[in-house]
Amino acid sequence: MPHYRFRLLMGALVGLFIAALGSAAAQPAASAGPASPNAGPAHTPLDSVRMIAQRAPSALSPAGQALALEREPNNTAATATLLSSGGVLEGSINPTADIDFFTFRADAGDRIYAATMTSFSPDDTSDSMIELRGPNGVTVLEMDEDDGTFGGLASSIAGTLIPTTGMYFLRVVHSTSSDQIRPYRLYLQVQRGSPQVEVEPNDTTGTAQPLSNAGWVAGSIAVAGDVDRYALTLTAGESVFLSLDADPERDASTWNPRLGLGNFNSTTLLVNDANTVSPNSEAFFLTVKASGTYFIYVNAATNTGAATFTYQLSATVVPAASQATCTTYTSTDLPKALGAEPGLTVSTLTIPGTPRISDLKVSLALTHTSMPDLDVSLTAPPAAGGNTVGLFSDIGSPAQSVMDLTLDDAAALPVGLHAAVSGMIAQPEASYRLGWFDGQNAGGTWTLTLYDDAALNGGRLLSWSLTVCSDPPPTVCPAGSSLTPVYSSNFEATDGGFTSSGAANEWEWGTPSYAPISTSNSGTKAWVTDLDNTYNANADQNLLSPAINLSTYSGPIYVAWAQKYQIENASYDRAFVEARQVGGATPQRLWEWAGATMTDGFGNPTVEIQESAGWGMHYADLSGFAGQQLQLRFHLDSESSLNLGGLAIDDVTVSACVLEPTSTPVTPTATPVTPSATPITPTAVTPTATAVTPTPVTPTATSLTPTPVTPSATPITPTPMTPSATPVTPSATPITPTPVTPSATPPTGSPTPTPVTPSATATTTATATVTTT
Numbered sequence: 007m008p009h010y011r012f013r014l015l016m017g018a019l020v021g022l023f024i025a026a027l028g029s030a031a032a033q034p035a036a037s038a039g040p041a042s043p044n045a046g047p048a049h050t051p052l053d054s055v056r057m058i059a060q061r062a063p064s065a066l067s068p069a070g071q072a073l074a075l076e077r078e079p080n081n082t083a084a085t086a087t088l089l090s091s092g093g094v095l096e097g098s099i100n101p102t103a104d105i106d107f108f109t110f111r112a113d114a115g116d117r118i119y120a121a122t123m124t125s126f127s128p129d130d131t132s133d134s135m136i137e138l139r140g141p142n143g144v145t146v147l148e149m150d151e152d153d154g155t156f157g158g159l160a161s162s163i164a165g166t167l168i169p170t171t172g173m174y175f176l177r178v179v180h181s182t183s184s185d186q187i188r189p190y191r192l193y194l195q196v197q198r199g200s201p202q203v204e205v206e207p208n209d210t211t212g213t214a215q216p217l218s219n220a221g222w223v224a225g226s227i228a229v230a231g232d233v234d235r236y237a238l239t240l241t242a243g244e245s246v247f248l249s250l251d252a253d254p255e256r257d258a259s260t261w262n263p264r265l266g267l268g269n270f271n272s273t274t275l276l277v278n279d280a281n282t283v284s285p286n287s288e289a290f291f292l293t294v295k296a297s298g299t300y301f302i303y304v305n306a307a308t309n310t311g312a313a314t315f316t317y318q319l320s321a322t323v324v325p326a327a328s329q330a331t332c333t334t335y336t337s338t339d340l341p342k343a344l345g346a347e348p349g350l351t352v353s354t355l356t357i358p359g360t361p362r363i364s365d366l367k368v369s370l371a372l373t374h375t376s377m378p379d380l381d382v383s384l385t386a387p388p389a390a391g392g393n394t395v396g397l398f399s400d401i402g403s404p405a406q407s408v409m410d411l412t413l414d415d416a417a418a419l420p421v422g423l424h425a426a427v428s429g430m431i432a433q434p435e436a437s438y439r440l441g442w443f444d445g446q447n448a449g450g451t452w453t454l455t456l457y458d459d460a461a462l463n464g465g466r467l468l469s470w471s472l473t474v475c476s477d478p479p480p481t482v483c484p485a486g487s488s489l490t491p492v493y494s495s496n497f498e499a500t501d502g503g504f505t506s507s508g509a510a511n512e513w514e515w516g517t518p519s520y521a522p523i524s525t526s527n528s529g530t531k532a533w534v535t536d537l538d539n540t541y542n543a544n545a546d547q548n549l550l551s552p553a554i555n556l557s558t559y560s561g562p563i564y565v566a567w568a569q570k571y572q573i574e575n576a577s578y579d580r581a582f583v584e585a586r587q588v589g590g591a592t593p594q595r596l597w598e599w600a601g602a603t604m605t606d607g608f609g610n611p612t613v614e615i616q617e618s619a620g621w622g623m624h625y626a627d628l629s630g631f632a633g634q635q636l637q638l639r640f641h642l643d644s645e646s647s648l649n650l651g652g653l654a655i656d657d658v659t660v661s662a663c664v665l666e667p668t669s670t671p672v673t674p675t676a677t678p679v680t681p682s683a684t685p686i687t688p689t690a691v692t693p694t695a696t697a698v699t700p701t702p703v704t705p706t707a708t709s710l711t712p713t714p715v716t717p718s719a720t721p722i723t724p725t726p727m728t729p730s731a732t733p734v735t736p737s738a739t740p741i742t743p744t745p746v747t748p749s750a751t752p753p754t755g756s757p758t759p760t761p762v763t764p765s766a767t768a769t770t771t772a773t774a775t776v777t778t779t
Contacts, residue, residue, distance in 0.1 A: 070293055070416025070431055071245040072327040073191075081105045083143025083175050091196040094247070094324050099134070099180045099187040100576075100600060106178045107143070108192065112168040116198050119249035119320040120176055121154055121162040121289035123191040126420045126436040128602030129577045132157025133181040134190055141172035151181055153287050155277040156419055160190075162279075164287035165251030165318050188576060188600040191418075193247045193291070195322045197222045209233045211269070211301050221321035224254065225304065227263070227311040236302040236321070240294050243326030243431065245418040248290040248302060254318040260284040261315045266303040267292055271408055271428040274303050291418040293431040295410070327416050329365055329475035336471040337454070344374055344456060346464035348610040351456045353467060357387075357474065360449040362623070365475035366440045367431075368397060369412040370454070374465030377402030377409065377427065381457040381608040383615055386443060387450025391570065391620025393522060396438040396606050400459075402427045407465070415440050437602040438617070445568075445622025448474045457609035479625050481564045483663035489564070493554045494659040498529040502658065503552035510545035510644075512536040518654060522618040527568035527656035535642050535652030543646050549655065551638040553588045559662040561629035565596070565638065567658045572618040572651035575603040579644040581653050585628050588635040596626040604650060618651060628660070636660065 076097030080087045086107035089095055097106050112118065124132035137149045147166055154160025159181070168174065176194070180187055197220070204225030208215040214235040217223060225234050240246065246267065253260040262281075265288040268274030277290050294300065306315060337355035344351055374380060381399040386392055397413055401422030410428040413421065421432035434440060454470055483489050495502030497515060506513035514537045517530050526532040533549055535541040556563060565585065573579050581599040586592060604617040628636065638660075642653050 070243070070327055070414040070433075071324040071418055073416055076106060076108075080107050083107050083109070083139070086143075086175055089176065089192070089194050091194055092322055092324070093194065094245070095192045095194075096189050097178065097192060098189040098600065099178070099185075100189075100598075102180075102186055103183040104179070104186070108176045108178070108194075109173050110176075110194060110196065111172070112174050112196050113171045113198065114168055116168040116196050117251075117318070117320075118166045118168065118174070119164050119193075119195040119197065119247075119251075119322075121164075121193050121247070121249060121287075121291075122160045122178065123154070123156045123193070123289075123291055123419070124160045124187050125156040125423060126433055127157070127187045127190065128436050128575060128600075129186050129188055131159075131180070131185045132187065133159035133185070134161045134187055135179050135181045136161035136163060136192075137177040138163055138166050139175040139177055141170070141174060143175050147174075148285060150285075150287070153279050153281055154289050155279050156289075156291060156423060160289070162249065162287045162289040163285075164249045164289070164320070165254050165285070167256070186577065191291075193249075193289070193322070193324075195247065195249065195320050197320055201318055204234060208235050211235060211237075214301050217302075217321055221323070222318070223321075224316070224318045226313065226317065227261075227304070227306050227315040228313055229311045231309055232305060232311045234304040236304075236319070238300050238302055238321055238323075240297065240300055240323065241326070242295060242297045243293065245291065245293040245324040245326075246300075247320075247322040247324060247418075248288075249320045249322075250288045250304065251318045251320075252286040252288070253284040254316060256285060258284045259314050260286040261312075262286075262307045263288055263315075263317060264303070264305050264307050265290050265319075268301050268303060270424075270426045270430060271406060271410075273406070273424075273426040274301070275424045275426060276303065278307050280307075293414075293417040293419070295412055295429050295431050324418075327365075330477045332365075332473055332475040333361065334369075334471050334473045336469065340467060340469060342456075342467040344372065344380070344458055344465040344467060347461050348459055350458070350609060351467065353454045353456075353470065354451050355454070355470070355472060356451045357448050357472065360447050361474050361476050363443050363446050363448050363474055364477040365414075365416075366443045366448075367412055367414045367473040367475075368440065368454075368470070369473070370470040371410045371468045372456075372465055373407055373468065374409070374458075374463065375407055376404045376460060376463035377406055378404065379458050379460040379463055381459060383455050383457075383608060385453040385455065386446060386448075386620050387452060389450050390447045391525075391622075393442065393446075393570070393618045393620040394615055395440065395442050395617055396434070396608070396615060398422060398435045398438070399606070399608065401435070413440065437606060439601055442601075442604075442617070442619040443622070445624055446620040448472075455608075457613070459608075459610035479566070479623070480627065481566070481625060481661065483562065487663040487665050489661045490664040492556065492559065492563075492660045492662050493551070494661075496528050496657050497526075497531045497533060501533070504533060504549055505552075506547060506549045508545070508547035510542035511547040512542055512545070513547055513549045513640075520651060522572055522616045523570055523651045523654045525621070526654075527570070527621040532654050532656040533640070534654040540649040541642060541644055541652040543644055543649055546643040547641070549640040551658065554636040554638075554660050556628075556631055556634055556636050556660075556662070559632050559664070561632040561662065563628045563632055563660065563662045564625060565628050565658070565660050566623060566625050567638075568621050568623050568656045569597075569654060570619055570621045571599065571653045572604045572616065573599050573601075573642070573653065574644070574648045574650055576600045578648070579642070579650075581642045583624070584639040584641065585626070585631060586637055586639060587631070588637045592630075593639075594628075594630065597624055603648065616651075621654075621656070623657075632662075 074095040077087045079085050086109035089108040089110045122134045124134050135151045138147045148163050150161045150163050152159050153162040201222040201224040202218045207213050214237040216237045250265045252263050264276050264278045266274045266276035335357050339353045342351050342353050378400045382397045383394050385394040398421050403425035406426050408428050412431040413434050414431050417431045417433045420436050501515040515533050516537050518524050518534050519538045573581055576599050583597040585594045606615045608615050640655050
């Protein structure tokens with residue numbers, strides 16, 4: 007599995023993990039471990055298909071196409087990977103003599119359009135062969151080897167008629183059993199019903215015929231010089247798969263068509279395979295940078311036409327990939343002159359914070375009077391690894407002086423296959439991969455270096471930017487559980503219990519010092535295939551972890567590790583990371599090197615660029631090893647020449663989702679109160695009464711003879727208070743209160759009135775008030 011395919015798989019696992027984890031939380035295993043994660047029983051073709059893992063959908067970021075992934079093993083019809091109509095899948099013919107089967111459903115009367123794209127395989131061979139097989143997995147309905155254009159020996163099948171309803175198969179191999187294709191893209195479209203009919207005139211962009219939603223049309227090139235154009239609306243980041251059947255009648259009467267798409271800097275991009283043997287077809291792929299109307303182009307390569315030049319054209323729009331969080335950072339270190347003499351130009355861009363790269367895209371706009379003079383590379387910040395990766399070298403045409411391009415590993419085609427380099431999203435050239443930055447910390451200052459390797463021409467770098475997408479690590483635990491380390495080592499204090507062995511083995515633990523691997527991911531120490539030099543020639547060396555006990559875990563279980571590497575072309579030197587049971591049983595490949603040699607010569611005079619992957623974090627699901635004794639294996643083997651910096655490993659952690667403890671509610675305890683057995687004796691209250699002695703008032707009378715007032719005093723008789731007592735239970739004897747009878751003694755003595763002496767003024771009435779208190 008190529009490095010960047012691992013990135014796509016990790017993005018895909020996020021969605022798969024979330025769906026799978028809801029059914030069971032991690033807890034101690036109740037039974038022995040399961041069978042091999044890769045193994046599976048034999049089944050009939052209809053019930054054994056393996057579902058494709060796709061990147062989980064999220065907030066859309068215009069990018070390359072959404073890719074599905076081949077699932078190994080799929081060497082037979084019984085283990086075929088399920089393929090969806092209208093999609094694109096990435097697979098590899100690796101190792102040599104590998105066979106890949108894919109299956110899909112089709113109804114009687116459907117027509118099948120399928121093609122491979124092999125232009126970005128770095129093993130210098132693109133010779134695929136594709137077969138369409140019937141429901142028994144054996145009968146070949148149609149086969150093609152070389153009708154494709156990307157690469158020159160890619161395969162294309164167009165318009166094959168399906169005889170009966172059922173599950174059908176595509177079989178992909180290399181044309182020879184001694185070579186590999188690492189990787190290829192496989193496109194499929196099943197067309198159903200009847201195609202739209204071409205309507206003339208449609209020779210110009212102004213008269214182009216709009217395609218129906220089905221994207222399927224039947225037409226003809228009937229006169230010399232005839233051109234048919236069809237209008238197609240695309241959104242930025244979408245890709246198009248065009249497939250043209252040059253003999254829809256299958257009557258052996260065919261012709262040599264050209265197929266293309268425009269306009270890109272006033273240019274229509276064309277493909278033309280020279281084959282004229284029926285059944286003949288053409289296949290075209292492209293990812294667009296801007297939303298708008300594009301024009302499909304069909305004509306005859308020989309510029310002649312006849313009534314027999316019939317065709318059916320299928321146009322499939324592949325949606326853009328999407329990532330969770332994407333941010334674009336634009337350089338302000340601009341513009342930059344690209345001199346008329348050989349030399350280099352540098353421009354920088356600073357990314358704040360520490361975003362972790364799960365996908366990286368590079369956009370740049372420039373002018374140059376001779377585009378093939380330019381070689382361009384990108385270097386990460388020193389703190390983020392400082393690694394350099396090439397982007398392209400000597401592409402385009404002197405006739406095209408404008409570049410407006412986005413580079414993305416998931417785009418439909420590598421850059422440089424067309425003269426125009428404007429208005430499209432493309433992969434870097436086949437020798438380079440932006441995926442070598444995946445897993446790195448993106449924070450810091452990035453450097454874009456442009457080498458101009460010829461005199462007399464020049465231009466300007468107008469703009470460039472980086473889009474960093476950060477998907478969360480696929481280490482998701484179900485509700486009620488948390489991720490708990492089972493094994494972890496950063497290799498600072500110890501070697502982590504790792505051991506190494508093998509032919510020409512130089513795995514060493516310590517401080518790396520040989521560029522481009524001269525740092526560790528964290529701290530100062532790591533395991534490297536050689537700390538201070540290249541790995542050895544003719545090596546076959548393994549680094550093994552200690553046994554990791556998963557006997558009490560049922561999953562989910564994950565492994566995370568950091569790695570950096572610089573390796574020769576995978577056709578010669580191999581490297582991989584593997585999980586297995588202690589002793590080697592049930593191996594599961596977690597990562598595999600499949601790229602081109604990580605050195606290149608840029609500029610004039612030539613400067614050798616020491617490319618490498620940066621220190622990136624990698625993740626994998628190891629739930630299939632629950633209940634077992636796990637061991638990790640890091641492997642590198644080499645042939646006799648061109649040995650590079652090698653493979654370095656740091657910060658290895660195996661974690662499991664473990665149920666979180668639940669809190670036990672506290673139940674309050676009520677303690678009964680025992681009453682005392684001693685009775686309570688109430689105290690009687692004795693009320694008192696005090697007699698009030700009145701004070702006599704001497705009234706005054708005018709001209710009257712006063713009548714003495716005899717005051718009286720009425721004694722206050724108090725009301726006796728009868729206290730009560732309620733017996734307290736339990737009590738030995740009830741308490742009977744005794745009432746108290748109060749007494750009152752009236753006051754003694756009577757007041758003696760004092761005579762009033764009348765005044766000289768007579769009054770007819772007199773009032774006297776006596777108050778007794």
